[in-house]
Amino acid sequence: MRHVLLAAGFAALAIFLAMFALSCAPSHSDRIVVGSKNFTESFVLGELIAQQIENHTRLKVERRFYLAGTYICQQAMLAGRIDVYPEYTGTALTAILKEQNSGIKSQVYQRVKSEYERRFQLTLGPAFGFNDTFAMEIRGEDARRLGVKTLSQAAQFAPQWRAGFGYEFMERPDGYRGLAATYGLRFAEAPRVMDLGLLARALQDHQIDLAAGNATDGLIAAMDLFVLDDDRHYFPPYEAVPVIREQTAQQHPEVARALAALDDKISDAEMQQMNYAVDGQHRDAKDVVRDFLQRKGL
Amino acid sequence: MARLSLAEPRFANPSVLLDTQRNFERLAISGILGAMPAAANNAPAIEFRNVSYDAGGREILASLNLEIARGETLILLGRSGSGKTTTLKLVNRLLEPSSGEILVNGVSNDVDIIHLRRGMGYVIQDVGLFPHLNVERNIGLVPKIEGWSAERIRARVQEMLQLVGLAPDIASRYPHQLSGGQRQRVGVARALAANPAILLMDEPFGALDPLTRDELQREFSALQRRLRKTVVFVTHDLREALRLGTRIALMESGKLISVASPADFLRSADPLVSAYVRAFGDGLESALDRSNYDRGTS
Amino acid sequence: MNVARYILQNHTQVLDLTWEHLWLVGFSTIFAMLIGIPLGILIAHRARFSKPVLAGANIIQTIPSLALFGFLLPVPWLGDRADRLAILALTLYALLPIIRNTYTGIKGVDPAVLEAGRGMGLTESQLLFQVELPLSVSVILSGVRVAVVISVGLATIAAAIGAGGLGEFIFRGLAMVDNRVILAGAIPAAVLALAADLAIGWLENRLRPS
Numbered sequence: 001m002r003h004v005l006l007a008a009g010f011a012a013l014a015i016f017l018a019m020f021a022l023s024c025a026p027s028h029s030d031r032i033v034v035g036s037k038n039f040t041e042s043f044v045l046g047e048l049i050a051q052q053i054e055n056h057t058r059l060k061v062e063r064r065f066y067l068a069g070t071y072i073c074q075q076a077m078l079a080g081r082i083d084v085y086p087e088y089t090g091t092a093l094t095a096i097l098k099e100q101n102s103g104i105k106s107q108v109y110q111r112v113k114s115e116y117e118r119r120f121q122l123t124l125g126p127a128f129g130f131n132d133t134f135a136m137e138i139r140g141e142d143a144r145r146l147g148v149k150t151l152s153q154a155a156q157f158a159p160q161w162r163a164g165f166g167y168e169f170m171e172r173p174d175g176y177r178g179l180a181a182t183y184g185l186r187f188a189e190a191p192r193v194m195d196l197g198l199l200a201r202a203l204q205d206h207q208i209d210l211a212a213g214n215a216t217d218g219l220i221a222a223m224d225l226f227v228l229d230d231d232r233h234y235f236p237p238y239e240a241v242p243v244i245r246e247q248t249a250q251q252h253p254e255v256a257r258a259l260a261a262l263d264d265k266i267s268d269a270e271m272q273q274m275n276y277a278v279d280g281q282h283r284d285a286k287d288v289v290r291d292f293l294q295r296k297g298l
Numbered sequence: 299m300a301r302l303s304l305a306e307p308r309f310a311n312p313s314v315l316l317d318t319q320r321n322f323e324r325l326a327i328s329g330i331l332g333a334m335p336a337a338a339n340n341a342p343a344i345e346f347r348n349v350s351y352d353a354g355g356r357e358i359l360a361s362l363n364l365e366i367a368r369g370e371t372l373i374l375l376g377r378s379g380s381g382k383t384t385t386l387k388l389v390n391r392l393l394e395p396s397s398g399e400i401l402v403n404g405v406s407n408d409v410d411i412i413h414l415r416r417g418m419g420y421v422i423q424d425v426g427l428f429p430h431l432n433v434e435r436n437i438g439l440v441p442k443i444e445g446w447s448a449e450r451i452r453a454r455v456q457e458m459l460q461l462v463g464l465a466p467d468i469a470s471r472y473p474h475q476l477s478g479g480q481r482q483r484v485g486v487a488r489a490l491a492a493n494p495a496i497l498l499m500d501e502p503f504g505a506l507d508p509l510t511r512d513e514l515q516r517e518f519s520a521l522q523r524r525l526r527k528t529v530v531f532v533t534h535d536l537r538e539a540l541r542l543g544t545r546i547a548l549m550e551s552g553k554l555i556s557v558a559s560p561a562d563f564l565r566s567a568d569p570l571v572s573a574y575v576r577a578f579g580d581g582l583e584s585a586l587d588r589s590n591y592d593r594g595t596s
Numbered sequence: 597m598n599v600a601r602y603i604l605q606n607h608t609q610v611l612d613l614t615w616e617h618l619w620l621v622g623f624s625t626i627f628a629m630l631i632g633i634p635l636g637i638l639i640a641h642r643a644r645f646s647k648p649v650l651a652g653a654n655i656i657q658t659i660p661s662l663a664l665f666g667f668l669l670p671v672p673w674l675g676d677r678a679d680r681l682a683i684l685a686l687t688l689y690a691l692l693p694i695i696r697n698t699y700t701g702i703k704g705v706d707p708a709v710l711e712a713g714r715g716m717g718l719t720e721s722q723l724l725f726q727v728e729l730p731l732s733v734s735v736i737l738s739g740v741r742v743a744v745v746i747s748v749g750l751a752t753i754a755a756a757i758g759a760g761g762l763g764e765f766i767f768r769g770l771a772m773v774d775n776r777v778i779l780a781g782a783i784p785a786a787v788l789a790l791a792a793d794l795a796i797g798w799l800e801n802r803l804r805p806s
Contacts, residue, residue: 015622031608038768038771038772062608062609064609064764064768065768065772066767066768066769066771066772067758067764067767067768068756068767068768068771071678071757071758072678072757072758073758074758075677075678075679075757075758075759075760076758076760078676078677079677079678079679079760081612081616081760390715392711392714392715412717412718412719413717414717415714415715415716415717416716416717417717418715418717420712420715420716422708422711422712422715424706424708425708425712426706426708426709426710426711426712426713427709427712428709428713428727428731429706429709429731429805430727430730430731430805439716439718439726440716440717440718443718443722485712488716489716498715
């Protein structure tokens with residue numbers, strides 16, 4: 001019995017030490033792991049990053065898409081499980097750095113970049129070019145009928161409306177709470193919390209009258225939705241940027257170069273089109289991204 | 299050998315206890331412990347002085363005074379609850395007296411408890427063999443922790459097996475593979491392995507069938523004639539007491555009723571003693587004769 | 597089979613995530629053993645503590661795991677790294693089976709054996725290491741086995757807070773509405789749990805003093 005116990009003890013110890021040793025070493029030095037969050041625009045951008053790296057470097061790319069949110073992606077970056085993923089400057093500022101959003105694009109970008117480098121050993125690549133800020137959407141027919149173009153104008157109709165928001169918008173400091181305070185929004189009942197993918201449909205079906213969507217929603221044009229102007233500049237900028245681990249950037253400067261080539265290459269409208277292609281036309285994200293890259297000559 | 303007079307209760311004077319401790323240690327270092335202390339042959343091996351024991355508010359032993367001579371087999375006889383097992387356990391301090399003191403070889407037993415117990419063999423009714431060790435390791439456990447060499451232990455184990463009438467190949471068997479009689483023989487062998495001067499036995503043959511009990515009693519008698527250990531033997535069986543004891547101490551309700559040789563015991567006029575004798579019916583003389591037969595004196 | 601093909605095509609990722617999973621389970625089980633076995637020994641020897649300790653471990657067990665993960669997120673040092681947090685939570689959940697089985701194992705040692713041991717002059721620590729623990733090791737291991745199997749399951753939930761592991765496949769598959777991805781996480785996790793159960797069970801049998 002003693003021998004079995006000793007053998008088992010040694011085996012366990014050996015496994016334990018091996019795990020310890022291996023965890024200290026980089027887990028994938030020859031591969032780049034690209035992450036993304038779990039909504040269309042995020043994994044389109046993730047696919048964009050992945051294909052750009054594949055096309056311009058000799059590195060193998062692994063995709064870890066559909067991670068459930070900002071915090072999950074941040075944790076995966078810190079743990080070294082992913083090397084790069086697309087984030088928004090405004091989200092990084094408020095949700096991760098927990099700071100107030102100033103509303104000036106370049107300031108936000110610089111602040112996020114310097115803080116990420118200082119605190120997390122993560123760095124930002126150049127922005128992709130579009131500003132995916134929150135879009136408060138109403139039905140096009142309502143906009144025309146009531147003659148509202150801005151959020152300030154819409155506020156007077158709020159008591160007659162039902163609102164529908166995604167979970168993150170409800171909870172985030174730069175979400176519903178601040179918006180309601182800034183514009184004095186008061187709805188008849190508490191806003192409904194729904195899955196992001198269902199908001200557009202609910203709006204169309206008159207289940208809700210106001211939804212918090214994104215400026216680059218593919219369905220805005222397709223479903224005749226109107227985006228109310230943020231005339232009090234409540235919503236901070238949300239420039240899409242690639243976030244990279246400093247270690248990865250140092251070990252593979254070709255990755256940083258490949259991503260730099262994407263600087264300011266995507267306009268709001270172009271992002272909307274790509275989103276619609278995937279969401280509305282149900283095309284494969286891989287094909288949509290490949291077409292885009294070809295068209296842009298990248 | 300100095301005999302300290304400690305008339306006061308044991309906890310009164312700590313410095314006196316320290317002297318006692320040093321005395322005991324001196325004896326131990328000189329290697330005398332474990333063999334018969336040379337001086338004062340007529341000093342009792344074990345002595346109870348005004349020993350009382352309380353538990354749970356009840357008085358189990360009341361002011362016990364008893365001397366056990368070296369080399370004798372003293373039987374503690376009595377019914378259940380008479381205090382005989384308690385008395386036994388006070389010798390190796392499995393129980394601590396509430397008042398009074400116990401002297402072993404003229405020195406208070408309030409010394410290093412481990413050393414005290416290693417110098418005594420302890421045999422109980424349920425035997426308590428270590429189920430995960432084979433016979434050899436069971437018998438050799440105390441010698442092993444005392445630091446004997448493997449050679450010496452092996453030789454000693456064989457010696458003990460022979461002493462208790464077991465075949466040498468039993469050494470590799472495990473307790474669950476042994477019969478009740480074999481187990482108790484191993485128990486006795488284990489108790490004798492480190493050559494203690496004193497043997498404490500608590501109804502050791504009580505759980506055995508009559509044939510095996512008879513066998514073991516006879517062998518024990520022979521063994522005792524050879525080894526001349528000081529034995530304190532607890533039993534409720536008068537026949538066993540008459541057969542094995544040099545003196546019988548009858549206990550009832552925590553008090554010592556009488557101490558007498560087996561022959562004197564049978565002839566005693568004390569009402570409690572004669573009640574006990576009567577309870578065992580006829581034919582006790584033959585038990586007595588048997589003991590003389592066992593002893594080879596008739 | 598689609599799932600098999602998917603797993604083969606993405607075998608590096610499956611292996612990565614399996615490794616992460618083992619990491620979470622392994623560390624937490626070891627910590628739980630380092631804390632739980634001594635605690636179990638303590639309460640077996642001191643009856644006074646047995647009720648509060650067992651009750652405490654029981655209460656931890658009743659907290660829904662996702663809730664516990666959520667509670668710990670705002671905690672300063674812990675919440676910064678999801679894997680740290682997950683390992684703490686998994687350790688807490690592994691405590692009850694380990695403490696309880698250690699307690700049962702040690703209390704189950706035949707009192708005659710202990711009495712004989714004490715009477716023979718074994719010190720309390722010799723009694724513990726040479727008698728009580730060898731006799732209880734099988735029961736203690738069975739508690740470890742239960743803890744490991746529970747941990748493998750719980751670790752899949754830890755992916756919800758970003759700790760990685762095979763659960764990530766499951767959550768991603770749910771978001772993608774792709775069964776292959778879900779199964780690419782669920783099947784290896786089940787295999788892991790089974791393998792641990794069998795391996796430790798075998799060890800238990802070998803070490804049981806028959």
